[in-house]
Amino acid sequence: GQNIDQPTEMTATEGAIVQINCTYQTSGFNGLFWYQQHAGEAPTFLSYNVLDGLEEKGRFSSFLSRSKGYSYLLLKELQMKDSASYLCAVRYSGAGSYQLTFGKGTKLSVIP
Amino acid sequence: DAGITQSPRHKVTETGTPVTLRCHQTENHRYMYWYRQDPGHGLRLIHYSYGVKDTDKGEVSDGYSVSRSKTEDFLLTLESATSSQTSVYFCAISEGVSETQYFGPGTRLLVL
Numbered sequence: 001g002q003n004i005d006q007p008t009e010m011t012a013t014e015g016a017i018v019q020i021n022c023t024y025q026t027s028g029f030n031g032l033f034w035y036q037q038h039a040g041e042a043p044t045f046l047s048y049n050v051l052d053g054l055e056e057k058g059r060f061s062s063f064l065s066r067s068k069g070y071s072y073l074l075l076k077e078l079q080m081k082d083s084a085s086y087l088c089a090v091r092y093s094g095a096g097s098y099q100l101t102f103g104k105g106t107k108l109s110v111i112p
Numbered sequence: 113d114a115g116i117t118q119s120p121r122h123k124v125t126e127t128g129t130p131v132t133l134r135c136h137q138t139e140n141h142r143y144m145y146w147y148r149q150d151p152g153h154g155l156r157l158i159h160y161s162y163g164v165k166d167t168d169k170g171e172v173s174d175g176y177s178v179s180r181s182k183t184e185d186f187l188l189t190l191e192s193a194t195s196s197q198t199s200v201y202f203c204a205i206s207e208g209v210s211e212t213q214y215f216g217p218g219t220r221l222l223v224l
Contacts, residue, residue: 031210033212033213041217041218042202042215042216042217042218043155043202043215044215045212045213045214048210048212050210087154087155089155089213091211098143098206098211098213099145099157099160099170100157100213102154102155102156103154104152104153104154105154
C-alpha cells in the first residue's frame with residue numbers, strides 16, 4: 001500500500017507558528033488533502049493541493065512538492081482551539097472513485 | 113455543511129449480532145464512502161459507492177457489506193459483529209471539481 005508519514009505528536013505555544021510535515025509515495029499522485037479533527041468529532045476539510053506551491057487560507061497554509069513527495073501544513077498565530085489532530089490524505093490515480101489514503105494523523109497540542 | 117447524517121450515533125451490541133449503520137445525504141452526491149477510525153491506524157476505507165447499486169471494497173472490507181438502493185442512503189452492515197469491529201465509523205461524500213471528501217458526524221460502535 002501507499003504509506004503516508006506524518007509525525008505522531010507536536011506541541012507548540014499559543015501565538016507561535018507550527019509546521020506539520022507529510023511525506024508520501026509519489027507514484028500515481030493525484031492530489032493531497034489536509035483535514036483537522038478535534039477529539040471526538042469528525043474530520044473537517046482544511047486544504048487541497050494538486051500543483052506545486054503554497055495555498056493560503058487565513059491562518060492556515062499548505063505547501064506541496066510533487067517531485068519530493070512532500071507537503072506541509074503551516075499554522076500561524078496559534079490559538080488554543082487549534083489543538084486537534086491534523087490528517088494528511090493522498091489521492092492516487094487508478095484508485096477507484098477518488099479514494100483517499102490517510103496518514104495516521106498528527107496530534108497538535110497548543111499550550112499557553 | 114454537506115448535509116450528511118449518520119444513525120445511530122452510538123450503539124452497543126453483543127458479539128455475533130447483526131448491526132446496520134445508516135448514512136444519509138441530502139444533496140444527491142454520487143460518491144459515498146465508509147471508513148473506520150481506530151487509534152494507531154488512522155482512517156481506513158471499508159467500502160465505497162459510485163452510484164445506486166454500484167459499490168466496491170476498500171482496504172478493510174472483511175466482515176462488512178454495504179448496500180445503496182437509493183442515491184441518498186448508504187448502509188453498512190456487520191453481518192455478525194466481533195469485538196475487533198469496535199470502532200468509530202465515518203461516512204463521507206465527495207463533491208466539487210476536486211472531489212473533496214466531507215464527513216458525517218460518526219457512529220461510535222462498541223461490540224461486547
